[in-house]
Structures are given as structure tokens and as C-alpha cells.
Amino acid sequence: METISEGMGRLALSEDEKWINEGEEIEEEEKDEMVNKSKELEDDEEKGEEMVNKVGGVVLGKDAKWIKHYSSSQKILLVGEGDFSFSAALATAFGDASNMVATSLNSHGFLAENYKNALPNVDMLTNKGCTVMHGVDVRIMAYNALLRLEGLTFDRIVFNFPFARLSKKSPSPSIQCQQGLVRAFLKNAVKMIGEDGEIHITHKTNGSHIYWDITGLAYKQGLELVKYADFRLEDYPGYNTKFGFGGDRNFNCYPSTTYMFRLSDDGRGSD
Incomplete structure (x- = not known):
């Protein structure tokens, strides 16, 4: 999102207010008025920039903080979190997490x-203003009532x-189930x-993972x-690639x- 353009235009002055260098001295009160008008213009520009850049409680623009592909100026939805350490890494980098909604399929008790x-990660996120949700199924998340309250964009x-965890009774081969x-x-x-938004999937690229065909899907x-x-x-920093179904072990995420x-x-596609 672009910030407000620098410079809001020059103050339009009437002919008798223009500076002229014909030997006339400008009265002190007129000087003061010019200084005050200039100061008002600067204040208005700063306020205007803040209003233009303010989205969902997050101030965008030159003060945005980045960590790799993600910025504090973006409204970010994170799904399928394990121990919420990825969300915590982003929140630590931003210094504030009011631009983030972090979700997990697992319950609070399971975590x-x-x-x-x-x-501890959830507490930190909450203290930094992140909305944390449990029991969010990515298969039906567009219809989740709590997410709707956050807005769908x-x-x-x-x-x-x-x-996807495979059940012993699952009739589908692993790759088809994952797809x-x-x-x-x-x-x-x-x-x-959003119209200019992006959907990010991080995925392993070895073994059977290469047959998931993420780009084709x-x-x-x-x-x-x-x-x-x-x-x-x-x-x-601080991100741990946890197995999604407990055990508190990290999996090898390379490559x-x-x-x-x-x-x-x-x-927006169909099926």
C-alpha cells in the first residue's frame, strides 16, 4: 500500500501575500503568521499520512518492520500453527502483533x-495484540464465525x-489425501x-512431497x-518445525x- 505522497502541495497565496524583494520589510506579525502556517501544513501532512496508512490498527509506511517476506504493515493470517513459534518469530520482529491472526487446528488443552x-508463545502473542484462535480447520476456515468477525480480507x-494425518482406515493414498x-x-x-494479497505455502521438496503438485493445485x-x-x-529466529500431532519433536524441514x-x-477459481 502506498504512503501519502510527499508534499501536499504548496500553500496558495494571494498576490498581496507573496514574498517580493523590492526593499519592503515584512512586518514581524506577518513573519509569525507565515511560520505558523508552515508549521500547520507540516502537522497536517503527518496526520494525513497516518490516516491514509492506518489499516486495522496497524500504521503502514516508512516505519514498517520486516522479517523475510512479511511486514508489520500487512494484515496476516497464519494457519496450521504447531507451537505458535512461527507467529512468535514474526511478532518479535515486528515488536507488535496487532496485524496478525494466528490459528491452530489444535485445542488450547492439546497445546x-x-x-x-x-x-508461553500464545501469551506473548496475545500481549502483543495478536488474535489467537484454536480449533480452526483450514478446510472450512472461510466460514469460521470468529474469523468472520476479524474480516475475511x-x-x-x-x-x-x-x-494431513492419515487414519488407518483412510481409503485414500497418502498423496491424494495431502492434495x-x-x-x-x-x-x-x-x-x-485481498485484491493484491498473497497466499504462501512452505513445503518440502524431496521424496514423495514433490508429487503433491502445489503449483498445479x-x-x-x-x-x-x-x-x-x-x-x-x-x-x-525461534521457529521450531513441530509435528502437528503432538510429541514436541521437530521435523527436518530441509529442503x-x-x-x-x-x-x-x-x-478466484472453482474446484
């Missing part, structure tokens, strides 16, 4: 039982390392992304690939890629 740092929707999860997520996310939902980048843990998609000109 307390399975991840030793989850609740986000600048960034982030899903790191999507993975079903990603497809459902994307179908919901395109309903929640996105294309079928009316998305196009903006760019992709190698994922590195050190870019997000992985972050795919960044946006809405194509063809629309």
Missing part, C-alpha cells in the same frame, strides 16, 4: 499437553508445511485474500505463482520452498 513452549495467508488438504485450504483462502483455484524462495529456519501465489486475472 498445553504436547508443546512446552506453546502457551488479508494481505498474507500463510500455511507452513501442510500435512485434498491443500486443495481445500486454497479454496477457502482465495475467498479471504493453486492454478486450479485461480491463482498464479508470484515467486518462490528456498526456506531457511535461520530467517525466523523446502516457500511458494507465493496471488489471484490471477481469471478470477
